Amino acid sequence: MTGTEITRTTLGTGGPEVGVQGLGCMGMSFAYGPTDETEARATLERALELGVTLYDTADMYGFGENEKFIAPFVRAHRDEIVLATKFGIQLDPDDPARRTIRNDRGYLRSCVEGSLRRLGVETIDLYYMHRRDPDVPIEETAGAMAELVTEGKVRRLGLSEVTGDELRAAHAVHPIAAVQSEWSLFSRDVERTAVPAAAGLGVAFVPYSPLGRGFLTGAFTDAIQELSSDDFRRTMPRFSGENAAANAALLEPVRAVAEARGATPGQIALAWVHARAERHGLSVVPIPGTRKRSRVEENTAASRIALTAEELARLDPIADRVAGTRYPSMSFTSAGRE
Numbered sequence: 001m002t003g004t005e006i007t008r009t010t011l012g013t014g015g016p017e018v019g020v021q022g023l024g025c026m027g028m029s030f031a032y033g034p035t036d037e038t039e040a041r042a043t044l045e046r047a048l049e050l051g052v053t054l055y056d057t058a059d060m061y062g063f064g065e066n067e068k069f070i071a072p073f074v075r076a077h078r079d080e081i082v083l084a085t086k087f088g089i090q091l092d093p094d095d096p097a098r099r100t101i102r103n104d105r106g107y108l109r110s111c112v113e114g115s116l117r118r119l120g121v122e123t124i125d126l127y128y129m130h131r132r133d134p135d136v137p138i139e140e141t142a143g144a145m146a147e148l149v150t151e152g153k154v155r156r157l158g159l160s161e162v163t164g165d166e167l168r169a170a171h172a173v174h175p176i177a178a179v180q181s182e183w184s185l186f187s188r189d190v191e192r193t194a195v196p197a198a199a200g201l202g203v204a205f206v207p208y209s210p211l212g213r214g215f216l217t218g219a220f221t222d223a224i225q226e227l228s229s230d231d232f233r234r235t236m237p238r239f240s241g242e243n244a245a246a247n248a249a250l251l252e253p254v255r256a257v258a259e260a261r262g263a264t265p266g267q268i269a270l271a272w273v274h275a276r277a278e279r280h281g282l283s284v285v286p287i288p289g290t291r292k293r294s295r296v297e298e299n300t301a302a303s304r305i306a307l308t309a310e311e312l313a314r315l316d317p318i319a320d321r322v323a324g325t326r327y328p329s330m331s332f333t334s335a336g337r338e
């Protein structure tokens with residue numbers, strides 16, 4: 001231990017030990033504009049030095065490019081890290097904005113082979129269903145995913161963007177180690193059913209976009225102007241026009257709490273997720289995404305901030321005031337079905 005390392009936690013009942021914060025790798029190859037690849041690779045290494053052990057990708061991030069990008073790091077540190085990837089969203093190469101959700105067994109089996117090949121590993125530590133296909137019963141998908149565990153292709157199962165009922169139904173077929181869904185100061189709908197269900201079942205929660213896709217760091221004063229032309233956030237309602245201006249104004253209490261603590265707004269946003277999870281009594285491993293060493297240092301340091309009840313009372317009302325939905329189309333999110 002160097003004194004800067006983060007503490008560890010168990011990823012769900014009976015799960016592996018991981019650092020209390022993971023690293024989202026998506027932005028290194030997808031969605032958030034150009035990447036300095038050398039710095040991104042150095043960020044993967046720096047994260048590990050700081051005690052980050054859960055690394056998150058998905059087959060659809062850059063049509064498999066993100067899995068390929070992290071593969072050398074994964075192979076160099078195979079026994080030190082917990083590798084998570086996902087299947088279930090099929091992108092259209094001719095129109096990347098078009099996506100099909102597929103949970104059927106045949107698709108799942110072709111996806112897992114593709115991920116294993118691109119990552120260059122024999123086993124995926126945590127394999128998520130990325131989105132729910134309403135045409136396939138979740139019990140069927142969980143059963144097909146469980147076969148992968150029996151075959152040694154996958155160690156543990158996870159689900160992304162599911163409701164509490166869906167989690168319970170899948171967990172009855174095969175233990176689910178983790179639910180990964182958006183959870184932040186801006187996005188709290190998971191607290192209605194998914195979070196309580198996970199807490200009751202001993203399933204870990206892996207909040208994605210805990211920094212509100214960067215917005216909660218206070219980095220965007222005029223969001224659209226500051227994003228590159230290929231940045232996916234240009235299409236996201238919370239980042240556009242009047243919504244972005246209204247949402248920027250909501251950061252005032254985040255800035256105030258940060259200033260009083262000598263912290264950054266992003267650190268307060270990450271500390272808030274930990275505090276909420278503690279309140280709900282569940283194990284949590286947020287996966288903020290960054291491609292920069294200085295930011296992974298800043299973000300991991302947030303895990304040492306314990307917010308007080310007074311601070312939480314100032315921050316908790318923010319989510320109800322956020323302008324704009326999480327996605328351009330809410331049809332494939334759990335919130336859209338709750």
Ligand SMILES: NC(=O)c1ccc[n+]([C@@H]2O[C@H](COP(=O)([O-])OP(=O)(O)OC[C@H]3O[C@@H](n4cnc5c(N)ncnc54)[C@H](OP(=O)(O)O)[C@@H]3O)[C@@H](O)[C@H]2O)c1
Nearest residue numbers: 024025026208209210211212213214217288289290291295
């Ligand atoms: N299951 C799902 O459906 C789903 C959906 C979305 C994301 N995810 C996963 O969750 C991970 C995290 O989510 P996310 O990347 O969407 O959002 P996020 O973690 O909320 O925010 C990431 C953004 O914040 C910036 N950032 C990070 N740390 C910062 C800091 N300290 N100061 C200023 N800016 C900072 C990053 O820029 P730089 O990279 O330039 O630092 C990036 O633009 C992804 O990487 C992905 O693995 C899963």
